[in-house]
Amino acid sequence: MRLFNTLSGQVEDLVPSDGKALRMYACGPTVYDYGHIGNFRTFLQVDVLRRTLRLLGTDVRHVMNITDVDDKIIRNATAAKLSITDYTRKYQEAFFQDLDALQVQRPEIVARATENIPAMVALIQRLTEQDIAYRAEDGSWYFRIARFPEYGKLSRKDFGGITDGARIDVDEYEKDSARDFALWKAPKPGEHQWQTALGPGRPGWHIECSAMAMEFLGESFDLHAGGEDLMFPHHENEIAQSESATHRTFARHWFHVRFLLVEGRKMSKSEGNFYTLRDLLLRGYKASAIRMLLISVPYRQQLNFTFEGLAAETIAVERLRTFRDRVRNTPWPGRPAPSPDSSEISALARDTRARFAAALADDLNTAEARAAIFEMVRAVNACADAGAFFAGDQQAVLETLREFDQVFAVLDDHDDQWTRFTLQWAESEGRLKDAAPEVLARLELSDEQIQALVDERTQAKRTRNFARADQIRNDLAAKGILLEDSKDGVRWKRK
Template sequence: MALELFNTLSGQVEPLFAADGNALRFYCCGPTVYDYGHIGNFRTFLHVDVLRRAIKLHGIGVHHVMNVTDVDDKIIRNASAAGKPIGEYSAKFEKAFFDDMKALSCETPEDIARATEHIPEMVELIQRLAAEDIAYQTEDGSWYFRIKRFPAYGQLSKKDLDGIEDGARIDSDEYEKDSARDFALWKSAKPGETSWDTAIGNGRPGWHIECSAMALKYLGESFDLHAGGEDLMFPHHENEIAQSEACTHKQFARHWFHVRFLLVEGRKMSKSEGNFYTLRDLLLKGYRASAIRFLLLSVPYRQQLNFTFEGLAAETSAVDRLRTFQARVASGIKDGKWPETAADPELSATIRKSGEDFTAALSNDLNTAEARAPIFDLLRAVNTAADQNKLTRADAEATLAVLAQFDTIFSVLEDHDAELTRNALAWAESEGRMADVAPEVLEAFGSSSLSDVDIDALVAERTLAKKQRNFARADAIRNELLEKGILLEDSKDGVRWKRK
């Protein structure tokens, strides 16, 4: 089934394909590295991750480029406040960003392009625009894009510029622009600010030009898809189109993919609302990275997601159930528990269908909500069969294959959660943020927490007490461990424990 995706440019769901018949070339607007990434940022990147995984699942290669904006007003402001060069300042948050992406199991793009490493490309682009009289320089040395010279302006965000008042909102240092809507390509150097001395003057790039320059460099003048958060549609992406197409006279990106903003507890996430969360905040509160990923992907990308702590708890349970199920089926194969008899045709068909339904839902404009359903259908059908001793080895293996396919997209079945929480704890320690750590997290993962050896010893003591039918002692140990975040599970194969 062909992968179909909504295209902001056309306003329609369209088949997605690689124009060169080989790899699908796409660009995603990445982070501005001035602070730690928040869950809103990651909702976008997570859905872009699903997009790239879905493309690959359809047997199409990907060439994914993501930029890192490592120079802009906020970085300059924050770096200067911290008394650091902007490079040192932004490097810290760039590393944090990629660590977070990894924690959320996002695949790494084929190319990561930093703005500061592409100044010559940007300068060249501005020169080409200047040659066509589309870029012009103002008295202070800044360069602007003359929107009047690009009639298609507004095509992506469906804006009719004629209806917008010209002359509104004139910035004090932008008074020289021909039109208030003209946007900056290059900002002339200000005293004390980082700048580059180039053929078009001493200054630094405007925000939009980096993406045009880098996309054209890595993906060519015309490529398949361009992605980002919904807020970037205007003006950022509109400006990218204008700059690039005015220069190349070719269509920039064919397909545009925009991810909607999320709400937190029903409101727009903002620092003033007190509902602003970075990934690290959540990990320190004891929420698992896998549950965060699963929640952020639970609602299709074009739909507003309401991020709540109740939802996070729900997804934690859901991920646990899937993992337990996978372990049950896999260990049964290992132990030779599932007979190698003829498979029940009905069950085999159900297993096959769940895989098909999964890919069909995904092909349908990446309907991640719909794609989850068949996995739980599979879980129920196979568990029931296993309970009734009707699960065969062949069906068990087929089940694992479907789960693996599911996980090529959702990527939540492998459990790295404890390790990721420990990493976050280590970070909090090094940054002096221990006050943000929830007591339970400290209890379960902190330096004073029980070691595996301690736990095993207590578990052994409890098992002995149980054997002696000293249930009071056994229950006391169980409660003691529970208070420290250790959950015991008695099974026929012995006692398992896990950290909550």
């Protein structure tokens, strides 16, 4: 496949350098709070990348880190009078639950910073041996940027002349140069710390990714991913410390996911447009619709996340699910096509499959990929309505949908399950008041209770008691339960 590489600024081929599996590292969350939709856009786009690679027949070895020690975690844990481990546990669990809700595949390896301190210390030692790292008066260790001439190559910044200003040095008496960054931080009194050959303390932010990426993927690997905000300084610093230590290319390909807007504005708490996944689920939006919206705009585009868009994607997903049900369940005539290769639908399904894969292989053009699927949906419906759906077509269309869902993962309906889960969580956190009334109404009746009412309505209709039938239908509609009458019976679904 072809993928834009931040390092070169160009779309390039992406292939496993060892000819077997694509080795990729993706920056994971800092687990000090619940994840927001901006975080999840990045994780979802990385998921689209790994699913696309697998669809195209490339195995992946995907490592994701969990940053479970940093300034914010220490601050919050201290405030909560908890150890950092106890403090982060809850947010780690929540994070993986959220990934499950969004159908994000687990990476092959999840690496926690606190479980890989020795690898980080060893990496820093390699830098100290070359005099690239130095110890400050307080016992912290810093990376000497002046020793890495290529610094800035990822974010295309020129730091010549900035690194050693006399005026800057006045303020930064602990560091040799203002831009030098911490590899290892000396502990403040009472802080969680590790006793190491570097002295007591904890790792700087950047070193964990360098150390763990190399630990699990080797000194040089295929691809490194993250949100666009990480390009500088985080990824730049990773390159500096890794390549200084090994004298080898750290990651060959860099993948950065653009930030999103919410209702046309930058998402921020002060704007009042800051949403966690759980906020949206409590408001009644479906996990599948959130996934669909967050992946449908290609990763290099700024996505404008709106509630109108979310409602639109809810309907779009529903339409695809309905379509698959129709293809699966309608008793087709089953007559053979006029000639073996003449079935328009089978040919269309094959073409669509090719177009879908080609769009994704072209720098993950998810918009073009889904357009191909929707065009097939319309064409197949038209053929089916016209009676031109032949034996063999069903399998061909279902196969195309299967490949679509290998990447998009929205057709199987797990939505109520995750909404229920979120309601339970909200109850335990005292946040049930944030749940939209419609959500509570929608899940109030069990499937069995709904089915009983549906059956009663069918009986009422049979005796032409339309008043009673309509009353049941209206009562259910008020609870967000929609009924669909068809020749084969009544289907219902939660809105």
